[in-house]
Amino acid sequence: MEESKTMKVITARISSGLYEALEDYARQKESTKSEIINKVLKQYLLAQSGSEHSSQHDNDFDDIDSYYFKPIYALNDDMRRILIMLEQLAEHMTSDKDEQEQHKYAIEVLEKGYSSEYEEVLPHIVPELPTTITDEAQDIMSMFQDLLISYENLSADEKTSIPDINKTMLHCQGFDRQDPHEIRVSEYLKLLRQDERWQLPYDDMLKHSDNGNSHRKQLNQYRNMLKKHKSVRHRKSDYSSHLSRDEIMHITTL
Template sequence: MATVSIRMPDDMKEALERLATEKSMTVSGLISERINDMLGHREEIREDTPYTLTTAERYLLMRVEELSALVKPEDKAYIERDVEAFQEGYTAEYSRIFSKMHIELSRQDCEFVWDVLDMFRDLIISYDNLEASDKETIEESQCHYQGFDHNDNRECAMERYVKYLAKDDCWEFTVEDSKKFSDRGNSHCQMVPMYQGMLSALNEVKRRRRMANRSYSSNCQPFDKKEIQFILSARRYDSPFRRG
């Protein structure tokens, strides 16, 4: 979410703070609400927002919100508004409250992200092991992770998961790759089709290795030049952040 700074006289700021307190809102929330009114924006109800909650669920959520107010006293007025909504059972407010939560990323999509990151880790290692003359035939940037599309809800969730996984030593390379080969993880174009093509080619490379030597583990040796080229040839299109 973008942040915008606004300069205003002290008396105007004090008036806004008083009004926000009267409405049990934060100043930021009050200003955002008025801007949305001017722009004619209406709140969209998420499909996964609960239309009703049991009394026990409301009680637990209310208590959690009360604890949040202790941790974040600066948001106390805003949090108390949510507490009241749960306590009174104002179901129309649930969409606003649960909008803080991101959509779930399916198990299948999580495993797809693992496969993509494993693939790029292997490609990076394999490229680094090539002779200098072989490296000249391959565009290095294509061997690196290039993010996901933040304009697509599913891909944006995948990129958030990548950032989460980057805390693991297995995939720490994604942090630097996101800065160098994408707009901090935003590819600005859909990448899933391209990654799917590359993974299919990768699986074909592993199949060929197994056929060549059934006792040979396909994961114990870096890819050679031809194997890297074969995997990269499966890219459906190039990222706009392609770099030589």
């Protein structure tokens, strides 16, 4: 691993068994112990960061694969037995020769504990997305839906009086699919759209972005707008009422 000037050296005490396991794993992956420790720490901290993951973390966690996929380092014996039985069942359930060979290969890997091959025979999973993030994503969609509907209910003169830059901000501009955090939000919202939730703001987003890809980080901007939107809605006694022209201007002015 190429070390930069920002790399720091730390000293940690670990058990001899853990140290031997680390050496073995590094040898299997043809890597160094430092590389393994660095990767595992990144993945752990990302999983713990939740909604606190913001622009200040981006330089630290810039490897999208390390954020997006959770590697398989080890399985306990009971889990291996369960997986072997599932693979055996799947093998007997299919008549396709290629699929049977794949299941046989997976059974051998699991039976003999070839941990370096686990990722080849088991499905990838990603870190859980905390409810704080999914709730925020829905709040963003709710805000844009409110803006779009409220704007359509303005008079023609009120619409004309809103500057073009503010009209642009009525539309969600998508999410940066190269950013490890924003891509998770993007895919979550895509799932909701398949369930026919947030159709209006989501479909509008597709029209005002590269099919949902903003190609630049947008979440901080949306969060600033969301903070003002919640403040405006908190002051209104009737949430079902539309936003006024001045309220729309306030929310969409950065």
